[in-house]
Structures are given as structure tokens and as C-alpha cells.
Amino acid sequence: MASIDTSSSYAFASREDRLRPVRIWLYVMAALVLLMVVVGGATRLTESGLSITSWRPISGTLPPLSQADWEAEFEAYKQIPQYTVLNHWMTLDDFKYIFWWEWAHRFLGRVLGFAFAIPFVIFLVQKRFSRDLAAPLTGLFLLGGFQGVLGWWMVSSGLTELTSVSQYRLAAHLTAASLLLIALIWVARRLEPHAGTMVQPGRPRWLTLGLLVLLILQIAMGAFVAGLDAGMGYNTWPLMDGALIPGGLGAMEPLWRNVFENALTVQFIHRMMAYFIVAYLIFMLWRQARAGGLDGVHGWLPRISLLVIAQVGLGIATLLAAVPISLALGHQVLAFMLAGMTVAYIADMMPGRQKA
Structure with a gap:
């Protein structure tokens, strides 16, 4: 830029x-x-x-x-x-x-x-x-x-x-x-x-870019959940169909179809991705706290983390309540807000500003 x-x-x-x-x-x-x-x-x-x-x-x-x-x-x-x-x-x-x-x-x-x-x-x-x-x-x-x-x-x-x-x-x-x-x-x-004025030179941004990619993939996976009405079944947590890892995840042939067409597998992947994103953010917080703290532009990180926790809680509530419209809409909008906050964090970390 x-x-x-x-x-x-x-x-x-x-x-x-x-x-x-x-x-x-x-x-x-x-x-x-x-x-x-x-x-x-x-x-x-x-x-x-x-x-x-x-x-x-x-x-x-x-x-x-x-x-x-x-x-x-x-x-x-x-x-x-x-x-x-x-x-x-x-x-x-x-x-x-x-x-x-x-x-x-x-x-x-x-x-x-x-x-x-x-x-x-x-x-x-x-x-x-x-x-x-x-x-x-x-x-x-x-x-x-x-x-x-x-x-x-x-x-x-x-x-x-x-x-x-x-x-x-x-x-x-x-x-x-x-x-x-x-x-x-x-x-x-x-x-x-202020674009680029709070950046510490040499600070790697690949972790935040990785988070944005994960959030986009999770939004896409949520669309598969919605398209298959996968949230209407297996309305328990933390167990799913009575187990942490339910049977039948690979019931369809060829195997790849389960990722996109098997409602059980689609919901399971959506859950696992949520857990992974939480773990990923914990690592990002730990790394940034050690590297230089969470002030300045990195103040975005704890805000994003809190929103992720709220999103996970809302997702669980939506599942347990068998997908009421109000909770489901909140869950979807919060996902977009998370993606927006993350790209704002990345943009603020980039040196310089867009040419007028």
C-alpha cells in the first residue's frame, strides 16, 4: 500500500x-x-x-x-x-x-x-x-x-x-x-x-491472517449447517449423539461427501472448528502478551477474543434450543462482526495508508 x-x-x-x-x-x-x-x-x-x-x-x-x-x-x-x-x-x-x-x-x-x-x-x-x-x-x-x-x-x-x-x-x-x-x-x-501509525516494525501478521481465514471457513461451514438443517438434530452439548466423537461421520461414499452432505459430519466439523478457533485465539493472546503486550493496535485482540467466546456461547444456546430464529440470526451476524473486527485489526497493523 x-x-x-x-x-x-x-x-x-x-x-x-x-x-x-x-x-x-x-x-x-x-x-x-x-x-x-x-x-x-x-x-x-x-x-x-x-x-x-x-x-x-x-x-x-x-x-x-x-x-x-x-x-x-x-x-x-x-x-x-x-x-x-x-x-x-x-x-x-x-x-x-x-x-x-x-x-x-x-x-x-x-x-x-x-x-x-x-x-x-x-x-x-x-x-x-x-x-x-x-x-x-x-x-x-x-x-x-x-x-x-x-x-x-x-x-x-x-x-x-x-x-x-x-x-x-x-x-x-x-x-x-x-x-x-x-x-x-x-x-x-x-x-x-491513524492507519499504520501504531505498527511496530517487523511484527508478524500471519497469525491474524490465519484467524481471518479460519473465520471465513467457519462461516462457510455454518452455511452448510443451515443448508442441510443440520442444527435441527443432535441438540445436545458437549456430547453429540451420545459421544464426543459420534459414529457415522463417514457413512457416505465417497468419503468427501460427508464433509458437505452428511448432516452429522457437517455439524461435527462446525463444532470442532469452533473449539480450534478458541484454542488458536488463546495462543495468539499468549504470544502477543509475551511479545509486547495488548496495547495500541493489539487492543483489537482481547475484543475479538471476547466476541469469539460470546459467539461460542450463542452457538451452543442456538443448538440446545433447536435453532430458534432470534438466536440463529444473532449467531450468524456475530460471525460476520468477528470477521469484520479481524480485518480491521489486520488493516490497522499494515504500514502506511491507502492513497487518496
């Missing part, structure tokens, strides 16, 4: 004034992504994601406005396996409940697109940032658009044969959302005035 010339304090202050609205905008975008995660999680938990069976980026902005429109939407839903196999009991009023969740999720995605594009153009015209910064911001916009494409790709998997979306596509969609949040926070933190 290139650093800004700070030889002129006046010029430096002027740049700070220009970049402050950009930073606020990026943090707002990150908050909107979190809101998308909440609404998307609720859509998944209420099994509403297949209620809209077509992708109309423009005309789909408006919900049904007449009785005939509602009947047409309901009739389209009646053609897919989720209705014929599971929900054939539904009335139009029942359908409206699941429709509004999916419509809200898609509408929020459109809002997010406009909330990015309009300020971006305004800031570019105002020359609040250079073309060097415009390039990664354009990349963020494209990543957001790709997230929408992934969302439809996920939905389309449940329209012909399955009664729900593919867990593989759900994992891709949720992981892409986590990467979008991480990228937004990374760019915003690199524009902070």
Missing part, C-alpha cells in the same frame, strides 16, 4: 476532510451488508427463499399490486417442488408471508446497489478520491453485483428438483457476502488517519 506524503500538514488535513465522507459511506455500506445478512438469514429460516420463482432485476422491484398479481405469483410458486411436496397446504395468505421475506431481501439488495453507486459517482465528481482509489471501489461494486448473481444462482437450484436451495450454492452466497463485508471494512480502515 502506498502512503500519502505528509510533509504539508495543511494538505494532510485537507485530504482528511475529503476522505471522511468516503469512510462514513463505506462503513454504512458494511452495515447494510450486515442487514442483508439478517434479512437473508430470516428468509432462510422461514423457508421463504423460493417464494419468488423468477429474477426480474427492474420490474421485480415492485411487489404484487393487485389480487391478480398475487394470484399469478402464487400460481408460479405452485409449480415448484417445495410447494407440491411440502407446502401444498398453503393458502394465499400463507404464501404472502414467505413472499414478503424474499421480496424484502431482494429489495434490500437493490437498495444496497444504489447506496453504493450514487455516492460513488458523487465522490468521484467531487474528486474526494483519486483513480487509484476508484479502482478498488469499483471492484467492491462489482463484488456486490456478483453477490446478486450468486443469490439467483442459489435460488434457481431449488426450482426444479430440490425442495430447498443447494447447500453448496448457499455456502457460496454467504461466503461471498462475508468477503464483501471484509473488503468494505478493509478499504475504510486503510483510509483512517
Whole structure:
């Protein structure tokens, strides 16, 4: 990352004034992504994601406005396996409940697109940032658009044969959302005035990068848990199916399928990864305490550790209560917050700041 010339304090202050609205905008975008995660999680938990069976980026902005429109939407839903196999009991009023969740999720995605594009153009015209910064911001916009494409790709998997979306596509969609949040926070933190000023030269960052990778993998694994409804079974802790290591983890052939398709194995891996992340953080805390303490930029580390403990507790509570919507949503959002805090820690450790 290139650093800004700070030889002129006046010029430096002027740049700070220009970049402050950009930073606020990026943090707002990150908050909107979190809101998308909440609404998307609720859509998944209420099994509403297949209620809209077509992708109309423009005309789909408006919900049904007449009785005939509602009947047409309901009739389209009646053609897919989720209705014929599971929900054939539904009335139009029942359908409206699941429709509004999916419509809200898609509408929020459109809002997010406009909330990015309009300020971006305004800031570019105002020359609040250079073309060097415009390039990664354009990349963020494209990543957001790709997230929408992934969302439809996920939905389309449940329209012909399955009664729900593919867990593989759900994992891709949720992981892409986590990467979008991480990228937004990374760019915003690199524009902070203090970026790189609290770094001790030569301090290795590979452990923190490893933690971020673990958190992203855990988010992906959580998506497989959700996609298979794996949290609905084996609702005991610390034992699982009466044992610390349950039988049947390799019941499917070939063996790799168990990692992604065996609900028992998927939940077991999700548990084990949580334990490993806790142990990993304990090691990071011990190492940093010995190396130079937890002050300055490393104050992020105890905060992240506390959030991880809260996340583990929330995950256990969600499991024991058989996945109530409120706890499950909190568990999912906290995972994204953890990833965001970790990338903020990494960004603050990097020397220099993003060129304005």
C-alpha cells in the first residue's frame, strides 16, 4: 500500500476532510451488508427463499399490486417442488408471508446497489478520491453485483428438483457476502488517519491472517449447517449423539461427501472448528502478551477474543434450543462482526495508508 506524503500538514488535513465522507459511506455500506445478512438469514429460516420463482432485476422491484398479481405469483410458486411436496397446504395468505421475506431481501439488495453507486459517482465528481482509489471501489461494486448473481444462482437450484436451495450454492452466497463485508471494512480502515501509525516494525501478521481465514471457513461451514438443517438434530452439548466423537461421520461414499452432505459430519466439523478457533485465539493472546503486550493496535485482540467466546456461547444456546430464529440470526451476524473486527485489526497493523 502506498502512503500519502505528509510533509504539508495543511494538505494532510485537507485530504482528511475529503476522505471522511468516503469512510462514513463505506462503513454504512458494511452495515447494510450486515442487514442483508439478517434479512437473508430470516428468509432462510422461514423457508421463504423460493417464494419468488423468477429474477426480474427492474420490474421485480415492485411487489404484487393487485389480487391478480398475487394470484399469478402464487400460481408460479405452485409449480415448484417445495410447494407440491411440502407446502401444498398453503393458502394465499400463507404464501404472502414467505413472499414478503424474499421480496424484502431482494429489495434490500437493490437498495444496497444504489447506496453504493450514487455516492460513488458523487465522490468521484467531487474528486474526494483519486483513480487509484476508484479502482478498488469499483471492484467492491462489482463484488456486490456478483453477490446478486450468486443469490439467483442459489435460488434457481431449488426450482426444479430440490425442495430447498443447494447447500453448496448457499455456502457460496454467504461466503461471498462475508468477503464483501471484509473488503468494505478493509478499504475504510486503510483510509483512517491513524492507519499504520501504531505498527511496530517487523511484527508478524500471519497469525491474524490465519484467524481471518479460519473465520471465513467457519462461516462457510455454518452455511452448510443451515443448508442441510443440520442444527435441527443432535441438540445436545458437549456430547453429540451420545459421544464426543459420534459414529457415522463417514457413512457416505465417497468419503468427501460427508464433509458437505452428511448432516452429522457437517455439524461435527462446525463444532470442532469452533473449539480450534478458541484454542488458536488463546495462543495468539499468549504470544502477543509475551511479545509486547495488548496495547495500541493489539487492543483489537482481547475484543475479538471476547466476541469469539460470546459467539461460542450463542452457538451452543442456538443448538440446545433447536435453532430458534432470534438466536440463529444473532449467531450468524456475530460471525460476520468477528470477521469484520479481524480485518480491521489486520488493516490497522499494515504500514502506511491507502492513497487518496
